[in-house]
Amino acid sequence: MxxxxxxxxxxxxxxxxxxxxxxxxxxxxxxxxxxxxxxxxxxxxxxxxxxxxxxxxxxxxxxxxxxxxxxxxxxxxxxxxxxxxxxxxxxxxxxxxxxxxxxxxxxxxxxxxxxxxxxxxxxxxxxxxxxxxxxxxxxxxxxxxxxxxxxxxxxxxxxxxxxxxxxHAPVVRLGFRRSENGAASTRSRIGARADDRLVLVSAGSWGVGDVEKTARVLARSGQYLPVVLCGHNRELRRRLRHVGLPLDWCDDMPGLMAAAYALVDNAAGVTCREAMAAGVPVISYRPIPGHGRDGARAMALAGLSVYARDAGELLAALDRFGRDEERDRQVARGAALFALSPAESFLVPPGL
Known part of the structure; x- marks a missing residue:
């Protein structure tokens, strides 16, 4: 093929x-x-x-x-x-x-x-x-x-x-399973404390979007520690060196997901699916124009994420995830996607 x-x-x-x-x-x-x-x-x-x-x-x-x-x-x-x-x-x-x-x-x-x-x-x-x-x-x-x-x-x-x-079920790489051992080692590796509420802030591989503003909102709250995934944008990481924990391109996304309290995303792409596989609730905030914004709306309409329109809604959504029933409802909707048939099952010839 x-x-x-x-x-x-x-x-x-x-x-x-x-x-x-x-x-x-x-x-x-x-x-x-x-x-x-x-x-x-x-x-x-x-x-x-x-x-x-x-x-x-x-x-x-x-x-x-x-x-x-x-x-x-x-x-x-x-x-x-x-x-x-x-x-x-x-x-x-x-x-x-x-x-x-x-x-x-x-x-x-x-x-x-x-x-x-x-x-x-x-x-x-x-x-x-x-x-x-x-x-x-x-x-x-x-x-x-x-x-x-x-x-x-x-x-x-x-x-x-x-x-x-x-x-079909989302095409997600192996390893996105929540593990307390993985969470502990990841926290130690990135310099986070055991009681920090780590909120992943995704900017894609290019490190684009208004993620600086997102990180500063989270840091000022005093309740959440932003872990900004800067991708290959070293200038973004430099600007955020005193805000939360900015990271370069990360090869251990399963480890970060295992330690995460939530994901704040701006593109409605593969990182959202990885979060759903790992049981991490997703918030769309300041999505990039075009497909990012439309994808954020579609995910929210399906109940797979929260679309926060401003900083107040962002923090309120994160606060609600502290209540088990709110978190569990969204995580369950994401997990249900993985009960569908895998994509490759539609492609493999019968009898192979």
Whole structure:
């Protein structure tokens, strides 16, 4: 199988890589391809850099682009970049013995769907949605089927495309289980005390969004210790060196989740799913524009998170998590997602 991802942050690649691991365990050979590498003249590098600059320095511009091209009904259904990717994807598939294409990024879903619609892709095309809110660029009726993270998304996708849809458990790496031993060692490693209420503040692999303001709100409360996941943004960690516990890119997310009281997130991505797997309640606060904001709304509507609109709501939500019934209700809704069939079960050929 060919798993199409994109190095726009780390979330799509994390899911694609985990899917390859799971398929390999079932005897299915799979390969991840970054579709940005299929763009000529280093356009993929430029596109990634431009997107990173926008979400860091001009989020209003990304919000405008998202509104016009990602969710507007008047935008073209297929972009020129998609046509270029589709042509190069077709040549790539011809050079390999591919039995199925699985897209974990919206441009890949567009390219594969375009090829499939016009008979230029001879194998099935599956789209594995990695967002809680499926914007228009995920939705191409040429694809054979969609794997969706929840029932609400599945209904929206089927209504928009007419394609068969199935709900699957979140694709989360191994190890996200709460462990008191793991929590104790993690606290010791990062310099936290045993009685600190650690609140993870996620800024994604690029360290974007208004997380400084979030961290300062938590630190000033005197009740919660912000552990800011700065990703690869060393400048963000430098600015927060006297606020809570800012961390560089962390390879031990299961350990941090084991020690966490809650997660405050701004992108509604893979970190939220990891928190749900670990039994950590999620609060969306100051989400990044576009897909981050729409995903935060979708998670809250499904009861999977709290969407805090201001600092008061953020602290009030954290306070409520101190009461077992409030925390347990949200954690149970997140855990229920993992009772669904795993994504790889829809991809492994019968009888293999």
């Amino acid at each position: 060919l798993i199409l991802s994109a190095s726009m942050g780390a979330g799509h690649d994390v899911i694609a890589t985990e899917l390859v691991r799971r398929l390999a365990a079932e005897g299915v050979e799979a390969e991840v391809v970054d579709i940005l590498d299929l763009l000529p003249l280093r356009l993929g590098v430029a596109l990634r850099g431009w997107y990173g600059w926008m979400v860091r320095s001009a989020p209003w511009l990304y919000a405008l682009i998202y509104r016009v091209f990602f969710v507007s009904d008047r935008a073209p259904s297929v972009s020129p970049l998609t046509i270029v990717v589709a042509a190069r994807l077709r040549r790539l598939i011809r050079s390999r013995q591919v039995t199925e294409v699985v897209s974990t990024f919206h441009m890949a879903a567009q390219a594969a769907g375009h090829l499939r619609r016009y008979g230029r892709l001879p194998v099935p095309s599956t789209v594995l949605l990695t967002d809680f809110a499926a914007h228009r660029l995920w939705l191409h009726p040429g694809n054979d089927r969609y794997l969706c993270p929840d029932l609400a998304t599945a209904h929206a996708v089927h209504t928009a495309t007419g394609c068969p849809v199935s709900c």
